């Protein structure tokens with residue numbers, strides 16, 4: 001017990017997951033003191049300021065309501081570990097870039113450092129909760145490290161993977177499809193699990209709080225991302241067939257998605273999925289499968305990523321072909337740079353690959369995005385004078401030969417395309433990598449339209 005709070009909750013790692021998740025817990029559970037710590041001091045300063053380090057609709061309000069009351073952001077990791085009853089670990093677990101498993105396996109160095117720091121600073125037994133996405137059976141390694149302490153302390157390691165999507169994080173946290181909590185099935189494990197159930201039960205209906213063994217919980221997180229990304233790669237593969245056969249991928253997705261067994265979501269053809277997790281989590285599972293000698297399983301899963309790479313390259317090649325096989329010296333405006341709408345995050349954004357390929361073809365790029373220009377500048381730092389960044393889309397298109405839609409921001413659906421057409425070099429092209437623009441209308445204005453998975457509308461024949 002700690003004064004007016006029934007428990008101290010700590011989250012190590014104040015990123016895209018730790019920040020919104022713990023802010024939601026704090027706002028729904030005033031009886032808990034919730035603290036986030038991070039080694040990145042700038043991030044903590046921003047969490048304590050009026051300009052939060054991440055853009056997420058609704059996040060400002062949730063943070064503002066709880067910050068300074070029962071929600072705190074700090075760089076003092078040691079003292080906060082000492083005082084915590086329950087520690088959520090939400091550090092990054094990127095793909096390893098070196099040594100064994102490079103390019104495939106999860107890099108667990110940040111994860112392991114937190115485990116060592118937890119033992120070094122703890123003076124009482126604690127519950128440690130994996131919030132990061134981790135290879136199945138990571139909890140075992142965590143338990144071994146933590147319980148190797150010589151202070152007589154006991155640590156229960158649980159898995160509580162996060163399923164929120166960026167751009168809808170607050171909505172997803174407020175009414176999740178499910179909350180999953182995995183533990184050892186020992187008395188101590190089950191009792192620890194109940195403590196986490198008790199937190200979520202403050203706002204999540206009981207039938208949506210799922211408990212399981214720890215390995216199934218860890219694996220379910222990876223599997224959910226495999227299913228979602230596999231749907232996107234499948235519809236993107238179909239978009240290529242549509243382009244050859246004059247079928248329309250939107251009509252196909254609608255027809256297929258009305259089958260209740262299939263469902264309508266995650267069937268939007270695109271330039272490929274991005275984001276920090278889909279690719280890394282699939283590759284992680286590919287690596288795990290290979291390490292168990294399940295080569296056929298690994299190959300099957302790996303194709304989800306290979307198809308995604310193919311789709312990005314296919315998009316660039318269709319631009320090249322449509323624009324008379326040369327992009328050198330042409331000015332192309334990228335509409336959006338974030339990996340999806342309603343976020344400023346550009347991690348693994350397909351726009352990065354496409355921009356770099358267009359630069360290789362010696363095009364000049366103008367990048368516009370309502371929230372992601374700061375990250376875009378970092379991603380394309382090597383582009384020099386060949387890349388400019390302009391927030392206003394009307395200004396951005398001035399003197400351009402083509403627009404390529406990278407991100408499905410609502411903003412791009414309702415622009416005045418007549419005004420835009422007038423500012424562009426003719427023949428003017430739109431390559432709609434998200435199928436969000438009114439194609440017949442823009443064709444009537446005079447544009448040559450290249451959607452994904454649909455016949456082009458062109459004045460050029």
Ligand code: NAD
Nearest residue numbers: 013014015016017038039040090091092093110132133162
């Ligand atoms: P992130 O990079 O935004 O945040 C991780 C934070 O951890 C960083 O701020 C980093 O400085 C901090 N950190 C690293 N090592 C630390 C240490 N030793 N002590 C204190 N802080 C440390 O990453 P994220 O997007 O929040 O993802 C975190 C985890 O959640 C990953 O495993 C990811 O796969 C998973 N996940 C992410 C999402 C998402 O939408 N981004 C959704 C579900 C699950």
Ligand code: UGA
Nearest residue numbers: 162163164165166266267268270272273274275277339340
């Ligand atoms: C995804 C999952 O949806 C979350 O459940 C999961 O928690 C998270 O990964 C994670 O583990 O990090 P996120 O990557 O934030 O969330 O966003 P999504 O909405 O899933 O979109 C991922 C990518 O797929 C985006 O580039 C998006 O534009 C693309 N996408 C999505 C499509 O191309 N077509 C679709 O139909 C849907």
